[in-house]
Amino acid sequence: MDKEIKKAIDSRLERAYGPTETWERSQLEEVSALSVYHARDLRGLSLCPNVKILLLVGCEISSLSDIDGLDSLTSLVVEDSTLKSLEGVQRWDIFSLRVKRNLIEELTPLTELPSLQLVDVTGNPISSRSQENVIPKLTARGIDVMSSLERERAITLRLHAFGLPFSYYRTSAGCRLGRPGLVFSNEPESGHPFIEPDEMDAILSGPVKSVHESVHGLFARKDLMWPANER
Template identity: 35%
Template sequence: MTQSFDPAVVEALESAAGHVLPLEDSEWPEIRELVVQHARDLAGIERCIGLTMLFVLGCDPVDSGFVSQFTSLSTLQVNDSGLTCLESMNDLPLIQCNLNRNLITDLTPLLDLHDLTSLDIIGNPLTAESYEEVLPELRSRGMYITWSERSDWELTVRLQEAGLPFICYRNQNVLRLGSPGFHHVKVPDAGHSAVTENELREALDEDPQRVYQLFERGEGLWSPG
């Protein structure tokens, strides 16, 4: 059974269990924390029904439905991945949620997460409703939220509307280009080039294909924290 697992999932399970696969039936529910990086198939982790902390880094595809069965999950981190939708997360007891640098547009499912106290949502092409209405509503509940500045969010939306596989975000006051999932890159959480707002706007105004050149100049040189 383990032979069909993505190598990245196998590595994550072996690290969590402290030994090589296969796992005994009794071991799967005992895994509480799992870190999966660069997986193209998350099959297998659904057996870890006792998870309280799940970290999915630079993976694709990622569907929010895969976490809905982890009824004890309090911390979820999905970064630089192909996550687009947050449906099926309504009943999770999430307290902390980091969804930076994905392709999420709709945040309304988060309104049902009444235990959520911390949300990171930088670098996503959110709809105007999610950015201007849902985020302020969540914040009014006392939730601590880290989100993109308006100019960065608007540029990310423009990148997606132009059909480009990029998002932009700010790290330590430096604007960077990322490419969530495996649509354009082999390692989604690395090689994020630094750009200026002016040159990105000029490229989008004059020739959106120039954004590829802006991204490629930083390939393999930097990895986000």
Template identity: 40%
Template sequence: MDRCSNLQVLTAVGCDAAIDLADVIRIESLRSLNVRDSGLNTLDALADRPWTTALSCYTPRNRITDVASLTRVPRLQNVDLTGNPLSEHSYRTVVPALREQGTRVLLSGELEWKVTRHLHEQGIPVSCYRKKETFTLCLPGLELTEFPDFGHVKIPEKEVESLLSGNPERAFHFFPDVFESGPGSAHKGP
């Protein structure tokens, strides 16, 4: 990371849970961190540095559950947590606290958040988010697909609601290009 000392914007797409922000926070000129459609599960490292510049943190469609550490990030201007399986505490308590501190927060609506959280709690790494008026499912990270930022499936609200009950593995059936006949026979494809 020493060679990246002037880096201001870092974008990572489709990384798995092994992504570690400890090295990233050493980049003093960093102003924008973008990690999307990945397996990132914590933002705690961001609170380990006294930021002297304003920071924007865009982390849509990851596996982040706890964002309490973000309240300790000085000068945090923007954060995107859309499509993450946030805990009840993070969704209902921490996010409002961030907004009170002046941070602009993008967040999933109640239904998408509940579905994403429910699926992840059941071991199904599928995220739900809403883009304009359309509900969409995606597979963050490289665990199940080589192209986590493509092939997001649009589904009707009724189908989204149905994912809150019944067999959670049913979510995989919305990805026929990835799963031939269920998650046990997954093949990677475009």
């Protein structure tokens, strides 16, 4: 079991029972909500089969099949992670799905969720097909859909075209650049530099080597990191 999965389970149960070396099956079955940060392997989640609310931040997850044994999920958050596909989300009766700053391109599986009320796909490299066809279908059903504006989406797509699987997204404080997953940072949810769209466009107009050097260099600039808690 990944140490971060164990830490998440221990943290949840220690609040009710205090620290212990092992947990009873009945105690594990009581866990209904779980928050996991920086896990490289999601095996072990099935120890808590009755989890309804799952938060995954900065985790290595390629598909929803990595979330095994949790059949009761109603709310799922996957942020700043390496999730590439939403295929398989149909096996849950999800009403809230927040998958900000991942590597997701296609949203078609969301049309098969009858209970879906809210979805956030901000900061993903959403394909034109999903942007132009799937999102309007979801909003027509009354679903609250949050997604990147066209310019931020276009910059994210250009970054991916350069071989930089990053997320460019807008917050209330300005536009920021993130690096999903654990390849480039041990805490991918933090350290996102602020940079305006015009500056990003200028950087992405250069040759490949220059683009890579310039984009990576942004994460070393402390003057671009304020305010620290704004995401």
